[in-house]
Amino acid sequence: PEASPHPPMVELSRYACKRRTSTENHNEIFTDAFEVLAESYEFSQCDSQCLAFRRAASVLKSVPCPLQHVGAAASLPCLGGHTRAVMQEILQYGQSCEVEKILCNDRYQMLKLFTSVFGVGPKTAEKWYRGGLRTLKDALEDPSIELNSMQKAGFLHHKDISQSVSRAEAMALGDILHETALGISAHAVLVLTGGFRRGKAFGHDVDFLLSTPEKGKEEILLLSLVDSLRRQGILLYCDHHTSTFDINNMPGVSFEAMDHFAKSFLILRLYDSQVEGGLQRVEGQDDGRSWRAVRVDVVTPPMERYAFALLGWTGSRQFERDLRRFARKENRMLLDNHGLWDNTKKEFLEAESEEDIFAHLGLEYIEPQLRNA
Numbered sequence: 001p002e003a004s005p006h007p008p009m010v011e012l013s014r015y016a017c018k019r020r021t022s023t024e025n026h027n028e029i030f031t032d033a034f035e036v037l038a039e040s041y042e043f044s045q046c047d048s049q050c051l052a053f054r055r056a057a058s059v060l061k062s063v064p065c066p067l068q069h070v071g072a073a074a075s076l077p078c079l080g081g082h083t084r085a086v087m088q089e090i091l092q093y094g095q096s097c098e099v100e101k102i103l104c105n106d107r108y109q110m111l112k113l114f115t116s117v118f119g120v121g122p123k124t125a126e127k128w129y130r131g132g133l134r135t136l137k138d139a140l141e142d143p144s145i146e147l148n149s150m151q152k153a154g155f156l157h158h159k160d161i162s163q164s165v166s167r168a169e170a171m172a173l174g175d176i177l178h179e180t181a182l183g184i185s186a187h188a189v190l191v192l193t194g195g196f197r198r199g200k201a202f203g204h205d206v207d208f209l210l211s212t213p214e215k216g217k218e219e220i221l222l223l224s225l226v227d228s229l230r231r232q233g234i235l236l237y238c239d240h241h242t243s244t245f246d247i248n249n250m251p252g253v254s255f256e257a258m259d260h261f262a263k264s265f266l267i268l269r270l271y272d273s274q275v276e277g278g279l280q281r282v283e284g285q286d287d288g289r290s291w292r293a294v295r296v297d298v299v300t301p302p303m304e305r306y307a308f309a310l311l312g313w314t315g316s317r318q319f320e321r322d323l324r325r326f327a328r329k330e331n332r333m334l335l336d337n338h339g340l341w342d343n344t345k346k347e348f349l350e351a352e353s354e355e356d357i358f359a360h361l362g363l364e365y366i367e368p369q370l371r372n373a
């Protein structure tokens with residue numbers, strides 16, 4: 001849309017779960033800068049500053065036009081003095097001095113590089129940086145570093161995994177997994193979730209929910225699926241987490257904690273011939289390979305927890321964080337990927353669909369394509 005100095009603003013909620021956010025971002029110049037700042041704070045373990053910039057970015061993503069004056073941001077929630085100063089600088093000079101400094105910072109660049117390896121989180125990256133490592137080769141060759149199997153796979157497939165996954169590639173993987181699952185059980189249900197369910201054109205991985213109406217058979221279905229992928233020769237790596245789900249557990253408060261459903265973090269081989277329009281070209285790939293490696297997550301909730309798991313795995317992360325915060329602050333309820341606890345009624349609220357959960361929370365339903373907060 002046409003940029004106007006004072007665009008008519010619909011009043012935006014401070015909760016991402018009350019905003020509609022499509023994949024179209026009109027304020028990328030600001031949100032990209034905020035995300036660099038958030039990440040830099042994350043690397044320094046300054047969680048509240050990190051969250052403040054993530055929240056500000058999330059709000060701007062739901063603004064339906066480019067902001068041309070910092071004054072237009074005055075009525076927006078979650079934009080404090082620091083975020084507005086960054087915006088002002090970008091509007092005036094085209095870039096933020098603080099952001100440019102971070103981008104040139106050695107430590108930031110190194111932590112970014114190290115955390116780009118599957119299995120390497122900010123803490124390990126920091127340790128490597130402090131230990132004097134400056135390249136991925138350093139990490140591979142340092143005799144004092146013992147890589148775990150996930151990191152070994154991460155290094156082995158680093159080039160492929162660093163390349164984003166296209167929608168066509170995600171669809172092709174969905175077809176392969178669906179067919180494989182149906183070959184194991186005619187009742188298997190497989191649904192694409194994560195960013196691709198929100199309509200994103202690219203992702204860093206592909207997320208699926210797998211389930212079956214046969215009670216207590218979800219995990220065995222997942223193990224059989226992985227086994228079948230191995231026999232098909234397309235399984236490059238599997239990290240399986242066995243279910244620790246207990247129906248009586250109260251919903252967890254922290255979003256960051258992993259849920260308790262059985263799940264597998266996979267690296268799969270996807271062939272060019274399996275993808276409509278072919279694989280995306282992997283930059284610098286000239287080894288004549290006709291396949292690429294792709295990161296895939298498969299989570300298997302029991303069917304009666306399906307709606308909660310689907311809502312929890314569809315994202316975005318900011319949307320999920322705010323759903324939980326909204327439930328807690330506005331409803332005295334605890335929400336996570338397993339269920340919803342009403343602290344007033346002292347009971348779990350059941351749900352067959354995502355719509356049921358929004359209704360329990362007193363929220364208007366927001367379709368997945370508008371959850372890109």
Ligand code: DGT
Pocket residue numbers: 193194195196200202203204205206207255256257258259312313314315316317320337
């Ligand atoms: P991307 O980067 O294109 O793959 O984007 P998304 O939105 O697919 O992000 P992803 O794959 O990291 O995660 C998808 C959703 O899965 C996310 O919105 C929430 C859920 N999820 C993933 N990891 C965790 C976790 O560690 N804890 C919780 N509670 N949820 C998670």
Ligand code: MG
Pocket residue numbers: 194195196203204205206207
């Ligand atoms: Mg994803």
